[in-house]
Amino acid sequence: MDNWHIVFRALGAITALFLLTKMLGKKQIAQLTLFEYMVGITLGDIAGFISTDVEKNYGHGLIALGVWTLIPFGVEWLTLKSKWARDFFEGRGTVIIKDGKILEDNMKKERLNSDELMSQLRSKNAFVAADVEFAVLEANGELSVLLKSDQQPLTPKHLGITVAPVMAPQTVIMDGMILDEPLATAGLSRDWLLTELNSVGVTVDNVYLAQVDGYQQLYIDVFDDKLSIPLPQTKLLVFTTLKKCAADLELFALGTNNKQAKLAYSESVMTMDRVLTIMEPVLKR
Numbered sequence: 001m002d003n004w005h006i007v008f009r010a011l012g013a014i015t016a017l018f019l020l021t022k023m024l025g026k027k028q029i030a031q032l033t034l035f036e037y038m039v040g041i042t043l044g045d046i047a048g049f050i051s052t053d054v055e056k057n058y059g060h061g062l063i064a065l066g067v068w069t070l071i072p073f074g075v076e077w078l079t080l081k082s083k084w085a086r087d088f089f090e091g092r093g094t095v096i097i098k099d100g101k102i103l104e105d106n107m108k109k110e111r112l113n114s115d116e117l118m119s120q121l122r123s124k125n126a127f128v129a130a131d132v133e134f135a136v137l138e139a140n141g142e143l144s145v146l147l148k149s150d151q152q153p154l155t156p157k158h159l160g161i162t163v164a165p166v167m168a169p170q171t172v173i174m175d176g177m178i179l180d181e182p183l184a185t186a187g188l189s190r191d192w193l194l195t196e197l198n199s200v201g202v203t204v205d206n207v208y209l210a211q212v213d214g215y216q217q218l219y220i221d222v223f224d225d226k227l228s229i230p231l232p233q234t235k236l237l238v239f240t241t242l243k244k245c246a247a248d249l250e251l252f253a254l255g256t257n258n259k260q261a262k263l264a265y266s267e268s269v270m271t272m273d274r275v276l277t278i279m280e281p282v283l284k285r
Contacts, residue, residue, distance in 0.1 A: 039072050091139035100130040100148065110137055121145060167214020173207045176223075186212045193218070200229055242279065246272035 043065065050061025078085040094106050096117065107117065118129075120143035126132050134146040170182035172193060183193060196218045197204060209221045217232035249272060253265035 039068060043068050093136040093138045093144070095134070096137050096143065097129060097132045097135035097145075099134075100132060102129055106137075112137065117143075126151075169211045169213045169219075171209065171211050172218075173204060173210035173220075175209075176205045176207060178204060183212075186216065188212065188216065202227075202229065239276075239279065242272065242276055246276060 046061060046064050046068065050065075075085075075089050079089055094110050096103060096106055096110075096112065102117070107113070121127070121129065121132065121135070124143065124145040126135075126145050126147060131148055131151040132145055133148045136144045138144055170186040172179055172183045172186065172188070178190060178193065180190070183190065193210075194204070197207070197210075197220070200220065202220060202222060206222050206224060206227075207220055208223050211219045213219070215235055217235065219232065220229045222229060246269060249265050249269045253262050253269060256262050256265065
């Protein structure tokens, strides 16, 4: 009988702990501050205690769980209202590297040794401390790193290249099941999806994952890894068509002796060149 008693107490404790943790929010399961770490350990300890100690009052354990859940709510309210409370409960970041120079006094203050520092730097793709402009040990123990300007990776902006904005992809098939809500969010229908699948000779049942990007291109991964699925070519085909149009207009301009027609074709060629310049970052991404 005691065994079943423990099973029911454990199920109740798990349910209560899950609901209370869900109330605390995602922050509780992210990188924890010192206070959140303490609360998490205590909640788990109380849940384990009320699950197995059948001689103790079960209700008292639930009350204790409730109290330890209300405490973080109160602290969170204080930290939202007060900078002093934020610094006290969550701590402040500590500068560890400045202008490529390691600040040993701050490392001693945070009890951070050189091996731990280098490990955290390597996790940020910084293998040489002198390449770091600024590094801060955050309150949650994570090291934030800013590389020196000449050590940062090149971006399209550095090269003066304009790129198209990223549009969120929608997962429209998962585990062989069509997901209607993401499909509708992408502005598409089941008929469109089935037509696209038929064009590459794939059935819905054989699709492990299918995603539609912002340009309505369908990317498919199937259960059968030996089956090769071609990548979408929609954007490339559009770009190729535009290039062909520009080339045809140039041929027309060269092939006519009519000055008015030649001028019109030449103006059209310049217009197409401007269109290609604007659209190339989008269509060739």
